[in-house]
Amino acid sequence: MSAAEKVTLAMGAGGKQTSELIERVFAQRFASPLLTADDAAVLDAPHGKMAMSTDGFIVSPSFFAGGNIGKLSICGTVNDLACMGARPLYLTCAFVIEEGYPLDKLEQIADAMAATAAEVGVTLVAGDTKVAGRGQVDGVFITTTGVGELVEGAAPEGSKAAPGDAIIVTGDVGRHGCTILLERDDFGIEADVTSDCAPLWASVEAMFDVTHDVHVIRDATRGGVGTVLYEIAGQSDVGVVLDAAAIPVDPAVGGVCRMLGLEPLYLACEGRLVIIAPKDVAPAIVEALRACPYSAGAAIIGEVTAERPGWVVLNTEIGTQTLLPQPTGELLPRIC
Amino acid sequence: MSDATRLTPAQILASYDGRPLRIMEVCGTHTHEIFRLGIRKMFPAQVELISGPGCPVCVTPVGFIDEAIWLAEHGATITTFGDLVRVPGTSGSLATARAAGARVQVVYSPLDAVDYAREHTDEQVVFLSVGFETTVPASCLAAKQALDEGLTNFSLLTANKTMPNAYAALRDSADVFLYPGHVHAIIGTALCEDLVAQGVSGVLAGFTAKELVTALAVAVAKGATGEPFFVNAYPRVVRPEGTPQAVALIDELMEPCDTEWRGLGVIPQSGLKLRDKFAAVDARRVFNMPAIEGRANPACRCGEILRGSCKPSDCPLFGRVCTPQHPVGACMVSGEGACSAYYQYGGDML
Numbered sequence: 185m186s187a188a189e190k191v192t193l194a195m196g197a198g199g200k201q202t203s204e205l206i207e208r209v210f211a212q213r214f215a216s217p218l219l220t221a222d223d224a225a226v227l228d229a230p231h232g233k234m235a236m237s238t239d240g241f242i243v244s245p246s247f248f249a250g251g252n253i254g255k256l257s258i259c260g261t262v263n264d265l266a267c268m269g270a271r272p273l274y275l276t277c278a279f280v281i282e283e284g285y286p287l288d289k290l291e292q293i294a295d296a297m298a299a300t301a302a303e304v305g306v307t308l309v310a311g312d313t314k315v316a317g318r319g320q321v322d323g324v325f326i327t328t329t330g331v332g333e334l335v336e337g338a339a340p341e342g343s344k345a346a347p348g349d350a351i352i353v354t355g356d357v358g359r360h361g362c363t364i365l366l367e368r369d370d371f372g373i374e375a376d377v378t379s380d381c382a383p384l385w386a387s388v389e390a391m392f393d394v395t396h397d398v399h400v401i402r403d404a405t406r407g408g409v410g411t412v413l414y415e416i417a418g419q420s421d422v423g424v425v426l427d428a429a430a431i432p433v434d435p436a437v438g439g440v441c442r443m444l445g446l447e448p449l450y451l452a453c454e455g456r457l458v459i460i461a462p463k464d465v466a467p468a469i470v471e472a473l474r475a476c477p478y479s480a481g482a483a484i485i486g487e488v489t490a491e492r493p494g495w496v497v498l499n500t501e502i503g504t505q506t507l508l509p510q511p512t513g514e515l516l517p518r519i520c
Numbered sequence: 521m522s523d524a525t526r527l528t529p530a531q532i533l534a535s536y537d538g539r540p541l542r543i544m545e546v547c548g549t550h551t552h553e554i555f556r557l558g559i560r561k562m563f564p565a566q567v568e569l570i571s572g573p574g575c576p577v578c579v580t581p582v583g584f585i586d587e588a589i590w591l592a593e594h595g596a597t598i599t600t601f602g603d604l605v606r607v608p609g610t611s612g613s614l615a616t617a618r619a620a621g622a623r624v625q626v627v628y629s630p631l632d633a634v635d636y637a638r639e640h641t642d643e644q645v646v647f648l649s650v651g652f653e654t655t656v657p658a659s660c661l662a663a664k665q666a667l668d669e670g671l672t673n674f675s676l677l678t679a680n681k682t683m684p685n686a687y688a689a690l691r692d693s694a695d696v697f698l699y700p701g702h703v704h705a706i707i708g709t710a711l712c713e714d715l716v717a718q719g720v721s722g723v724l725a726g727f728t729a730k731e732l733v734t735a736l737a738v739a740v741a742k743g744a745t746g747e748p749f750f751v752n753a754y755p756r757v758v759r760p761e762g763t764p765q766a767v768a769l770i771d772e773l774m775e776p777c778d779t780e781w782r783g784l785g786v787i788p789q790s791g792l793k794l795r796d797k798f799a800a801v802d803a804r805r806v807f808n809m810p811a812i813e814g815r816a817n818p819a820c821r822c823g824e825i826l827r828g829s830c831k832p833s834d835c836p837l838f839g840r841v842c843t844p845q846h847p848v849g850a851c852m853v854s855g856e857g858a859c860s861a862y863y864q865y866g867g868d869m870l
Contacts, residue, residue, distance in 0.1 A: 371628055445552075445855060497870065502530065502729045504558030509864035512844065 189287040196281065196315025206313060209290050213298040214308040218274070225309035227274055230333035235270035237261055238329040244518040246293070246323045248367045250359075250379030251454075253326055254293035256520060258300040259383045259454060261330040263403040266388040267457065269340055270332030272306040279311070280325040283318045293324065304383045306330070335389075337396040344399035345420035347490040350466035352459040354387055354479035355380060356432040357409045361451030362440050364519050373443065375436040382455030382478040391459070394472045400460035403453075405520055410449035411511040412458045413496045424496040426486035426508070450511060452519045460488060529730075529737035533562045538744035540566040543736065544693060544828055546683070547700030548575030548856025549727055555861040557729050558870070559736070567740060570828030571858035572690060573781060574700055576651035576681070577603045578826060578850045578857045581780045582814030584650075584679045585609030591646050591677065591807055592622035599633035600648040602626045603854045606847060610815045630662035637666060637674040646803045649676040653706040656680045656792060657766040660773045663794070663801040675803040678793055681779060684711050685790040687720060693828045696743040697722035698735060701754040708762025712750045719748050726754040773798050782816070782850060783823025822849035825858050832862040839863060 195205040211219075218225060239260045246253040262272045277297065281290065301308055359380040366377055384403070391398065400420075402412045409431075417424050433441075433448045441448050455478055461469055466484055473482035496508040527535065545551055551571045554560060560569050573579045586609045592598050598614060605614045605624060618624040623643065627633045630647050637645035649659040659676055666674035683703055690697075699712060699722045712722055721743060725735030735753040742749045752758055770792065779791025794802040803809070816822070820842070821835040832838050832851070842848035844860050851857035855864075 492869075495866070495869075500557050500729070502557055502559070502562075502733060504561050505870050506556060506558035507864070507866035507870060 191281050191283060191285040191287060191290065191315055193283050193315050193317065196313060202313065209287065209294050210311060210313070213294045214311065216307050218307050218309045220310050225274070225276070227309060230273060230331070232336055233334040235265050235268040235332045235334055236330065237264040238327065239264060240325065240327045241520060242322070242325050242518050243364065243520050244322060245367050247289070248363050248379055249377065250363060251381035252293055252296050253324060254296035255300050256381050256454060257326040257328045258297050258304070258306070259381055260405070260520060261328040262304050262306060262383045262385055263457070265330050265332035266385045267340065267401040267403050268332070269335045269338035269388070269392070269401070271335060271389070272304055272330055272332045272385055274309045274331045275301065275306050276310040276329045277308060278327045279313045280321050281313065281315050282321045282323055283315055285324055290324065300383055304385050335392050335396070338392055338398060340398050340401040342400055342402065342416050342419040345416050345422050345460045345488045346399060347422060347488055348463055349399055349460045349488040350463045350484050351413070351424065351426070351486040351488065352461065352466060352470060352473070352482060352484050353404070353409060353432065354384065354457045354459070354473055355455070355481035356434045356437070357404070357453060357456060358437050358441070358448035358451030359434055360454040361408065361516065361519055362437045364452070365516060366440065371444065373440060375440050377434065377436045377440070380453050380455035384455060384457055384478055387457070387473050387476040387479040390472045390476050391469050394468045395461070395465045397465050398459060398461045398469070400458070402458045404456050404458055405454060406452050407511050408448070408450045408452055409456065409458055410447065410496065410508055413508075414511055416458070416460065417494050417496055420488070421493045423489040423492040423494070424486060425489050426496065426498050428498045428500050430483055430485045432481050432483050447509070449508065454520060463487065529733045530562060532737040532741055533733065534564065536564055536567060536740045536744070538740070539746065540568070541696060541740060541743045542568045542570055542694045542828070543696045543698060543739050543743070544570040544572040544690065545698040546572040546574040546687075547698070547703070548578070548854065550698055550700065550725060550732065551575065551858055552856050552861050553727055553732055555865040557732070559732060561870070562733070570694055571825070571861070572693070572697075572828060573686065573784060573826040575851070575854050575856040575858075576655065577607060577854035578822065579681060579781045579783070580604070580607065580650050580679050580850065581782045582608070582610055582816045583780065583812055584677075584814070585613065586812045586814045587809065588614060588648055588677060589617045589622070590809060590812055591803060592617050592624060594807060595644060596646045596803070596807065597623040597625060597636070597640065597643040598646055598648065599625045599627045599636055601628075601650070604648055604650065607850050607853050608817070608848060630658045631665065634662050634666050634671070634674055637671050638669065641673055643673060644806070645674050646677050647674070649678045649680055652681055652683060652700070652703050653770070654702045656770050656774065657706070660769045663773060663798065666801060672800075675801045675806045676794065677803040678774075679779070680774070680792040681781065682776070682790055682792060683707070685787050686781070686784070687715060688718075689784060689787045689790070690827070691718075691720050695721065696739045698739065699724040701726050701758060704758045704762065706763050706766045709750070709752055709758060709760045716748045716750045721748045722750055724752045724754045724758055726757065783826035817848050820849040822851045822859070825851055832859040833867050835859070
């Protein structure tokens with residue numbers, strides 16, 4: 185397929201050209217016995233309880249250092265399921281593509297989706313393709329929906345953080361948000377930063393092999409780790425105290441943040457979990473996480489307290505205590 | 521070596537037991553970092569840290585916002601740093617003007633505004649030039665570039681301020697000034713030396729935790745004596761002669777003028793305006809703008825806060841009707857404003 189070929193409105197009209205588009209771009213890449221050629225996939229039910237999640241992806245630009253919207257669309261839903269303690273089983277995906285979008289880029293997106301899904305062991309079972317007129321959608325938007333099977337005995341919830349728990353992050357914070365910010369080139373800054381976009385089921389599974397005594401798991405996407413911690417502090421009615429020096433931040437991300445006056449804790453991640461678990465099991469969790477490629481930088485960054493419920497406090501590098509300012513909403517639109 | 525010389529800067533701050541001291545930081549970035557790092561808690565009670573008028577957005581008077589809105593209503597495209605968009609004028613802000621149809625573009629540099637003008641030759645593009653000696657050179661460069669390229673649709677609305685006469689106006693508000701590192705990186709340190717002769721003390725401070733705490737330790741150690749002094753505690757960036765090229769650029773395009781500072785009133789010769797030779801890039805002259813006088817919300821105490829005579833939490837609006845999401849006063853808009861920093865970092869909660 186030559187690079188000049190573009191998506192046309194006819195390819196989304198449901199006729200022969202739609203079939204050709206699906207055949208050429210999606211069907212081979214997503215091929216599996218479960219992938220439906222009919223109106224709906226017919227699947228075996230999970231053994232126990234199941235989790236289900238859906239997410240829309242509109243990131244701009246759709247290709248960035250460390251991934252593209254296709255990889256992101258698989259990671260986002262896989263990670264949402266993983267946060268509930270659910271092994272991802274099935275995914276569906278729906279595309280809205282702008283007329284004129286290059287077919288080779290669409291193929292790269294589909295390649296990334298297939299590769300990420302295969303890595304996780306989740307099966308794409310159904311899809312939908314629509315084409316919108318030029319200017320009615322920006323490039324390509326993807327929605328994925330996932331079904332997962334709950335690991336027995338694990339029931340993490342945002343309201344379960346308890347005083348004395350340790351707070352763990354699975355790696356350095358703020359890389360995805362920083363990557364997108366640099367890709368947009370509004371500030372004329374160049375830095376070597378790659379998105380942390382990654383599927384995290386393997387990390388969660390490794391943790392559950394060590395213990396099921398995990399109180400909260402959250403993926404720190406829009407709003408970053410800081411927003412997630414404020415949400416948990418509110419839901420669980422507890423305080424959070426972080427050790428600023430223990431929070432992993434890539435030096436390049438830290439440099440960009442200092443230049444622009446941004447707080448890395450409020451920059452989006454796409455491959456980082458916040459995990460809250462009893463202090464005595466936390467070191468074993470960190471050890472298990474560090475053995476997995478996407479959570480090799482896991483670290484304990486603080487603890488849950490009974491004091492100052494609803495607030496996140498930082499022990500600073502100079503030995504003082506200060507408040508982490510409350511989240512004010514995503515700094516950048518269309519981050520994921 | 522005496523015991524005192526072996527103390528760390530943090531220990532010097534914590535163990536200070538001398539006369540009461542008021543230390544005023546005159547830089548919005550210092551204000552923000554002092555709050556972010558919790559530095560206020562390192563001092564004993566007799567040392568008071570006051571946030572002075574060092575945030576460009578905060579000292580910009582209401583009338584300037586009114587002028588910008590007037591320009592937008594008279595067909596100009598306003599280009600500005602993002603902070604200014606939400607600063608309330610007498611009635612409404614640039615944000616409300618934009619919602620009503622005005623063209624307001626956020627840019628990250630004055631040169632971006634020139635780029636915009638080049639790409640939109642059918643629009644009259646005005647850049648809001650606020651800030652101190654640190655940001656004026658960039659505005660001057662933008663104006664020169666527009667003139668060099670022959671663009672006839674770019675001009676500056678100036679509200680630039682300079683520090684020398686502001687220090688004189690503020691001299692009774694503090695015992696020691698924490699001088700803004702980046703301003704003096706441009707203008708050098710001669711002024712600080714001159715101020716010593718007038719009885720004004722100060723320390724030039726950098727922006728990292730170590731630099732700030734060190735500068736503050738110098739401020740209390742030297743301030744304890746009551747003798748006027750000046751120390752450059754940011755020598756890795758500030759040279760005594762400053763940056764002569766930047767000073768020359770400012771001088772080429774601009775000349776001193778009287779200017780209004782929010783909260784401080786008019787300080788003689790503390791502002792900069794474009795020289796007559798550069799009338800073609802002076803928005804006030806390009807648009808033949810009438811004199812516009814602004815009126816601040818009478819309940820807002822930003823003025824007293826900027827002079828250090830009251831704390832943000834003393835203002836009846838603070839945290840109730842005036843928040844970073846819905847600012848009434850300029851000090852709540854900018855991340856570097858005293859009210860915003862006080863609010864974001866929980867005031868006296870910790």
